[in-house]
Amino acid sequence: MSATSTASTAYSPARVVADLRALADRTGGPEGSRRLAWTPEWLSARTLLRESLTGLPVEVDEDEAGNVWVVLRGERPETLVVGSHLDSVPKGGWLDGALGVMAGLELIRSLAAEGIPPVTVALVDWADEEGARFSRSLFGSAACVGTLDIEVLRGLTDKEGAKLPEILAQHGVDIDNLDGARTRMNDVKAYVEVHIEQGPILESMGKGICTVTGTKGIERERLIFRGQAAHAGTMPMEMRRDSFRAASRFALAIAEIGERHQGVTTVGHAQCWPGVVTAVAGETRITMDMRHIDAGSLQAMFDEAHEAAAAAAEAEGCTIEWEHIFRIPPMPFHPALLEAARTSVREVEGHDVELPSGALHDASEMAREVPTVMIFSSSIAGLSHTKEEDTPDEHLHMAADAFDRTCRRAIDLIVAGEL
Amino acid sequence: MSATSTASTAYSPARVVADLRALADRTGGPEGSRRLAWTPEWLSARTLLRESLTGLPVEVDEDEAGNVWVVLRGERPETLVVGSHLDSVPKGGWLDGALGVMAGLELIRSLAAEGIPPVTVALVDWADEEGARFSRSLFGSAACVGTLDIEVLRGLTDKEGAKLPEILAQHGVDIDNLDGARTRMNDVKAYVEVHIEQGPILESMGKGICTVTGTKGIERERLIFRGQAAHAGTMPMEMRRDSFRAASRFALAIAEIGERHQGVTTVGHAQCWPGVVTAVAGETRITMDMRHIDAGSLQAMFDEAHEAAAAAAEAEGCTIEWEHIFRIPPMPFHPALLEAARTSVREVEGHDVELPSGALHDASEMAREVPTVMIFSSSIAGLSHTKEEDTPDEHLHMAADAFDRTCRRAIDLIVAGEL
Numbered sequence: 001m002s003a004t005s006t007a008s009t010a011y012s013p014a015r016v017v018a019d020l021r022a023l024a025d026r027t028g029g030p031e032g033s034r035r036l037a038w039t040p041e042w043l044s045a046r047t048l049l050r051e052s053l054t055g056l057p058v059e060v061d062e063d064e065a066g067n068v069w070v071v072l073r074g075e076r077p078e079t080l081v082v083g084s085h086l087d088s089v090p091k092g093g094w095l096d097g098a099l100g101v102m103a104g105l106e107l108i109r110s111l112a113a114e115g116i117p118p119v120t121v122a123l124v125d126w127a128d129e130e131g132a133r134f135s136r137s138l139f140g141s142a143a144c145v146g147t148l149d150i151e152v153l154r155g156l157t158d159k160e161g162a163k164l165p166e167i168l169a170q171h172g173v174d175i176d177n178l179d180g181a182r183t184r185m186n187d188v189k190a191y192v193e194v195h196i197e198q199g200p201i202l203e204s205m206g207k208g209i210c211t212v213t214g215t216k217g218i219e220r221e222r223l224i225f226r227g228q229a230a231h232a233g234t235m236p237m238e239m240r241r242d243s244f245r246a247a248s249r250f251a252l253a254i255a256e257i258g259e260r261h262q263g264v265t266t267v268g269h270a271q272c273w274p275g276v277v278t279a280v281a282g283e284t285r286i287t288m289d290m291r292h293i294d295a296g297s298l299q300a301m302f303d304e305a306h307e308a309a310a311a312a313a314e315a316e317g318c319t320i321e322w323e324h325i326f327r328i329p330p331m332p333f334h335p336a337l338l339e340a341a342r343t344s345v346r347e348v349e350g351h352d353v354e355l356p357s358g359a360l361h362d363a364s365e366m367a368r369e370v371p372t373v374m375i376f377s378s379s380i381a382g383l384s385h386t387k388e389e390d391t392p393d394e395h396l397h398m399a400a401d402a403f404d405r406t407c408r409r410a411i412d413l414i415v416a417g418e419l
Numbered sequence: 420m421s422a423t424s425t426a427s428t429a430y431s432p433a434r435v436v437a438d439l440r441a442l443a444d445r446t447g448g449p450e451g452s453r454r455l456a457w458t459p460e461w462l463s464a465r466t467l468l469r470e471s472l473t474g475l476p477v478e479v480d481e482d483e484a485g486n487v488w489v490v491l492r493g494e495r496p497e498t499l500v501v502g503s504h505l506d507s508v509p510k511g512g513w514l515d516g517a518l519g520v521m522a523g524l525e526l527i528r529s530l531a532a533e534g535i536p537p538v539t540v541a542l543v544d545w546a547d548e549e550g551a552r553f554s555r556s557l558f559g560s561a562a563c564v565g566t567l568d569i570e571v572l573r574g575l576t577d578k579e580g581a582k583l584p585e586i587l588a589q590h591g592v593d594i595d596n597l598d599g600a601r602t603r604m605n606d607v608k609a610y611v612e613v614h615i616e617q618g619p620i621l622e623s624m625g626k627g628i629c630t631v632t633g634t635k636g637i638e639r640e641r642l643i644f645r646g647q648a649a650h651a652g653t654m655p656m657e658m659r660r661d662s663f664r665a666a667s668r669f670a671l672a673i674a675e676i677g678e679r680h681q682g683v684t685t686v687g688h689a690q691c692w693p694g695v696v697t698a699v700a701g702e703t704r705i706t707m708d709m710r711h712i713d714a715g716s717l718q719a720m721f722d723e724a725h726e727a728a729a730a731a732a733e734a735e736g737c738t739i740e741w742e743h744i745f746r747i748p749p750m751p752f753h754p755a756l757l758e759a760a761r762t763s764v765r766e767v768e769g770h771d772v773e774l775p776s777g778a779l780h781d782a783s784e785m786a787r788e789v790p791t792v793m794i795f796s797s798s799i800a801g802l803s804h805t806k807e808e809d810t811p812d813e814h815l816h817m818a819a820d821a822f823d824r825t826c827r828r829a830i831d832l833i834v835a836g837e838l
Contacts, residue, residue: 199653216652220696231803232685232708233635233777234618237678239801244686245674248667255664259656266651267663268698270689277639277706277744279687279804287696289651325696358652382658384650385698 011110011404013397019102020396023048023086024094032387033094037087037128037139038167045086045098049125052105056112064180065143066127066173072108074117078414079187081122081370082107082407084195085129085140085362092130093389095196095396099377101125103194103400107407119414120187121407126362127173134164141362143181145369150175189419190337190410191366194375194403196391198359200382208395209402211341211354212374215364216263216291217298217330221305222323223250225313229274229282241317243284244272249312254288257304263292264358265301287325293356295330330356331364334371336418340409341373344402371419373410375403430529430823432816438521439815442467442505443513451806452513456506456547456558457586464505464517468544471524475531483599484562485546485592491527493536497833498606500541500789501526501826503614503781504548504559511549512808514615514815518796520544522613522819526826538833539606540826545781546592553583560781562600564788569594608838609756609829610785613794613822615810617778619801627814628821630760630773631793634783635682635710636717636749640724641742642669644732648693648701660736662703663691668731673707676723682711683777684720706744712775714749749775750783753790755837759828760792763821790838792829794822 027035027045034041046068053060059071071079084100104123111117124140131137134156142148153175156164165175195212202210227241251267258265266289272281288305292298306322313320342352357363357374366372377399380390391399413419446454446464453460465487472479478490490498503519523542530536543559550556553575561567572594575583584594614631621629646660670686677684685708691700707724711717725741732739761771776782776793785791796818799809810818832838 197653198650199655200658201653201655204658218652222696229805230801231617231778232687233637233683233710233779234616234620234803235683235777235801236618236620237674237683239619239623242674242685244689245670248670248686251664251667252671255656255661264652264654264656266661266696266699267667268651268696268700269691269694270663270703272688275688277641277685277687277708280685281687284689289696291652358654359650360652382649382654384653386648 013400032091033088035088067140068125070123074120079120083124141365198384202378214332220325227318230280244281246316247284253308331367337373344405432819451510452507454507486559487544489542493539502543560784617803621797633751639744646737649699663700665735672727750786756792763824
C-alpha cells in the first residue's frame with residue numbers, strides 16, 4: 001500500500017488519514033513506529049513521501065541540514081512553509097510529526113490541482129525533530145534559523161557510541177556546512193504546522209482541535225546533590241549527609257513551584273552513587289525540566305527552584321551544583337496568524353479554545369524568524385511517544401480541515417502584504 | 420615483603436599491623452584494595468596467609484564452600500573459631516576483614532608458641548564475605564550454618580554476566596556440595612571476631628575500641644512505585660501520576676521512621692522509567708535498607724514503612740509493589756562471651772563502651788549456631804569500603820590486644836564447660 005495520490009481539487013482530510021495509515025503500514029508495527037532519524041526506516045518513510053509526490057508540479061530536494069523541501073512554485077516568490085517531521089522516537093506513535101507532514105502533502109496536492117497558487121508554498125519534512133538518538137531535538141528547523149551550536153553537535157554520540165558528525169556524513173549532511181540551510185528562509189513569510197496535542201487537555205475539555213497560542217519556554221538543568229557516601233548500617237541517621245534525601249526534598253518542592261505558577265515542572269531522571277542498597281548515596285543527580293508560556297513566570301519559577309535546591313541541600317548537609325542542559329524562551333505565535341487559526345477552528349468545531357503548547361515543535365524554531373501558528377488535534381488519554389498514541393479519526397479530519405483553512409488564510413495575508 | 424613470622428611467645432599487636440601492611444603492599448594500591456572474591460588477587464591474598472603459616476604446627480585446608488581453615492589442634496576437640504575475611508570490595512580499604520584474619524593469625528602464632536592449647540583453635544578466612552561481585556554476602560559463613568539458598572545462588576551473575584556456579588567451579592567449589600561445609604561446625608563451641616567499626620561512633624566518643632553487643636537485624640526491600648509516564652511539557656501538574664514524587668515522599672518518610680525508632684533506614688538506589696529529562700517518571704524503583712538491634716523495633720519500623728509507602732503512592736496517584744531482597748534477624752551475642760569482651764576492653768582501654776554492629780559480619784552467621792562475640796576498633800571518619808578507610812595504629816593495637824584477651828577467656832570458658 002502506498003500513499004494515495006488520486007487527483008481531486010478539494011482538500012481531503014480523509015486522504016490525510018489514509019496517507020498516515022499507509023505510513024504506519026510501512027514503518028510501524030506491533031511495538032509502534034520505527035522512524036528514528038538517520039536510520040534506514042526513517043529513509044523509508046521519506047521515500048514514501050517522495051513516491052506520494054509523483055505527478056505533482058513540485059521541486060523536491062534536501063537542504064544542507066537534511067530537511068526535505070517540496071516546493072510548489074507560486075506566482076510570487078514569497079513563501080508559505082508548512083510541515084512537521086517524519087522521524088519518530090523508538091517505539092513511537094503513528095501521528096506525532098507525521099500528521100503535519102501528511103496534512104501538508106494534502107495541501108500541496110489540493111493547491112496544485114487548483115493551478116498555480118498566488119504565492120509559493122513549501123512543505124518541509126524537518127530532519128531529526130525528536131533528537132531521540134543524539135539528544136538534540138529540532139535539528140533541521142534549528143539549522144534553518146541558525147540556532148544550532150556546531151561545537152556541541154560535534155561531541156554528540158548515540159548509545160552505541162556512533163558520532164553524530166559521522167552519521168550525518170553518511171546521510172550527505174556536512175556538519176561544517178549546516179548554515180547553508182539558512183538560505184531557505186530568504187522568502188519565507190509564514191509557517192503553519194498541525195500536530196497532535198500529546199497531552200490530555202483537549203480530551204478533558206471534550207474538544208477535538210484548538211488554536212495553539214505559542215510554545216512554552218523551557219529551562220532544563222541537571223542538579224548534582226553531593227553529601228557523603230556511607231555504610232547504610234553503621235552511619236547514624238543524625239550524622240548522615242544523604243544526597244538522595246536532599247534530591248527528594250527538591251523534587252517535592254519543585255512540584256509545588258510548578259503548581260503554584262500554573263506551569264509544569266518535572267524531575268524525570270535520578271541516579272545515585274554508589275547506588276547500592278547498602279550505602280547512603282553520596283551523590284545524587286537529577287534532571288529538572290520546567291516550562292511556562294510566560295517568560296516572567298518561567299524566570300520566577302527558575303529563581304524559586306534555585307532557592308528550593310539550596311534549602312534542600314542545606315537541610316541534608318549537602319552541596320548543590322547546577323549543570324545547564326537546555327533553554328528556550330517562550331515563543332508566542334503571530335497575532336494575524338492566530339486570528340486566522342481561531343477563525344478556522346471556529347468554522348470547523350465551533351469554539352474559540354486555544355492552548356499553549358507544552359511540547360516543543362519545529363514551529364518553536366520557525367517562530368524565531370517568521371510569523372508562525374499551529375493547530376492541535378486531541379490525543380487520546382494524552383499519550384504520545386508510545387505505540388498507544390492515537391486520536392479519533394474525526395478529530396484528525398477536523399485538524400486537517402482547520403490547518404487547510406489556516407494555510408489559505410495565511411496565503412491571503414501574504415498576498416495582502418500583512419505578513 | 421611478606422607477612423612476619425618471627426617466633427615470639429607473647430601476642431604482638433604490632434605484628435598484626437605489620438601483617439596488614441604486608442597484605443596491603445601485595446594487594447592494595449593507589450585506588451585501594453583489590454581482593455575481590457573469586458579473582459586472582461584474592462587468591463594472592465590467601466597465598467600470603469598460607470605463606471605466613473610456614474613452620475606453624477597447623478593443618479590448613481579449604482572446606483566445601485571455599486573457606487580456608489587453619490587448625491591448631493588442642494588437647495580437646497572442642498574448638499574456638501576466630502576469623503574474618505580477606506576478600507574486599509573493589510577499591511576497598513586495607514582493614515575491612517583483613518584485621519580479623521591477621522589478628523587471628525597472631526593468635527594462632529602465639530598459642531602455638533606456648534605449646535598445645537587446651538582446646539582446638541581454628542582461624543577461618545571466610546570466602547566472599549562482601550558479596551561484592553555476585554550480591555550474596557556472608558557466602559562462606561552462611562554455608563557453614565546452612566543458610567544459603569542454593570536455588571538463588573544458581574541464578575546469580577556478575578556485571579559481566581559470568582555465572583556464580585561456573586566461577587565457583589573454577590575455584591574448586593561445587594555448588595551442589597556446599598552443605599559439606601556444615602560438618603566443620605561439629606565441635607565449634609565459640610566464635611570471636613575483631614573488625615573495624617566502619618562507622619563514626621567510636622571516633623565521635625573519643626574511643627579506640629569497644630565490645631560489640633550483636634549485629635542489627637536487617638530488612639532489605641525493593642519498592643516499585645508505578646504511576647503514568649507522560650510528556651514533561653504537555654501533562655498538566657494536576658493530572659500527573661508521578662512515581663518519582665511518590666518515591667521522594669517515601670524517602671523522606673522512611674528517614675523520619677528510622678530517626679524516631681533510633682534505627683537506621685536508607686534509600687541508596689533509585690531508577691526512573693523512562694528516565695529522561697523530558698518525561699514524567701511512570702515507574703520509579705528504589706531500594707530500602709532498615710536495621711535495628713531490637714527485633715520488635717525492626718518490625719515496627721517495617722510496618723510503618725509499609726504504611727508510609729502506601730500513603731506516598733496514594734498521594735501521587737501511584738501504586739506500590741514490594742520485592743523482598745534480604746532479611747536477617749538481630750543477632751545478639753552470647754552473655755558469657757560479652758562479659759569476656761567487656762572485661763578485656765576494660766583492661767585495655769579502661770571503659771565499658773559497647774555498641775551494636777550496624778554492618779553484617781561473618782559473626783552474624785556464626786551467632787546463629789554458636790556463642791559469638793566481636794570487638795570493634797574505631798574507623799577514621801567512619802569511612803570503609805573506600806581507599807580512605809583507616810584506623811589509628813594505637814587503636815588497631817588495642818583491638819588486637821582486646822581480641823587476644825577475649826579469645827583466651829573464651830578458651831577458659833570452653834575448658835570450664837561454660838560454652
